[in-house]
Amino acid sequence: MKELNIENLRITIGDQEIVRGLTLRVPRGEVHALMGPNGSGKSTLAKVLAGHPDYQVTAGKVLMDGENLLELEPDERARRGLFMAFQYPSEIPGVTIANFLRAALQSRLPEGEELEATDYYARLYEKMELLGMDRSFTSRSVNEGFSGGEKKRAEILQLAVLEPKYAVLDETDSGLDIDALKTVAHGVNSLRGPDLGILLITHYQRLLNYIVPDYVHVMVGGRIVRSGRKELALELEERGYDWAREGAVEPAFR
Numbered sequence: 001m002k003e004l005n006i007e008n009l010r011i012t013i014g015d016q017e018i019v020r021g022l023t024l025r026v027p028r029g030e031v032h033a034l035m036g037p038n039g040s041g042k043s044t045l046a047k048v049l050a051g052h053p054d055y056q057v058t059a060g061k062v063l064m065d066g067e068n069l070l071e072l073e074p075d076e077r078a079r080r081g082l083f084m085a086f087q088y089p090s091e092i093p094g095v096t097i098a099n100f101l102r103a104a105l106q107s108r109l110p111e112g113e114e115l116e117a118t119d120y121y122a123r124l125y126e127k128m129e130l131l132g133m134d135r136s137f138t139s140r141s142v143n144e145g146f147s148g149g150e151k152k153r154a155e156i157l158q159l160a161v162l163e164p165k166y167a168v169l170d171e172t173d174s175g176l177d178i179d180a181l182k183t184v185a186h187g188v189n190s191l192r193g194p195d196l197g198i199l200l201i202t203h204y205q206r207l208l209n210y211i212v213p214d215y216v217h218v219m220v221g222g223r224i225v226r227s228g229r230k231e232l233a234l235e236l237e238e239r240g241y242d243w244a245r246e247g248a249v250e251p252a253f254r
Ligand code: ADP
Pocket: 013, 018, 036, 037, 038, 039, 040, 041, 042, 043, 044, 045, 054, 173
């Protein structure tokens, strides 16, 4: 039951059905890669998990540790332990990373409970140490003039500090530069563990050279066409998405 359970999910936008019966389970403690060609609906799935209002869920359900995620408001999903990478605000001039993260943590506490400054900085610096990040980074303004790698650093630090139960990382199809790629990989590899389930969405096999997932799922045309262990990513690299699509069986995955 400690899992993010997506069952037979169907998502439409306008009159177009984009996700067409998707079933996927991410238990806590595992890293699942979701791969697929451009336009297969990966980001649409991520946006619906985050609670984006433009998309309609027409069938299926999403349970987080048994709880119906889709009936919760976006901020409530976050408070219950769902982390979405792309939700990081684009730029907040004048707000330092340290203060931003503090506010984010504070907002997740029950009403009336105060986050002590000393506790907060202890936690922040402990996470930075774990991630091998320089402390001076937290005095920068959020995303202001950040390189791709620095944006990813801020995102990974946020993930570390918030300690969610599940993280959905949607890596853009435009690709990551090598610094950003290594930051994400190092971050995920440092943070993966029994308390965190990770859904790593990527178009790029290359990322999986650095992060070895427990399971790989291939999404084509709005549904999972293949699931397997890490070797599936290599096979996919060799044979391409057309192979994955051909002769694919219905999601007979656990
Ligand atoms: P992926 O992330 O796998 O590349 P997306 O989820 O971004 O795929 O897109 C899947 C399909 O849904 C595409 O055909 C895209 O054009 C369509 N789509 C996504 N968002 C919207 C939107 N807001 N309005 C119209 N069509 C959309």
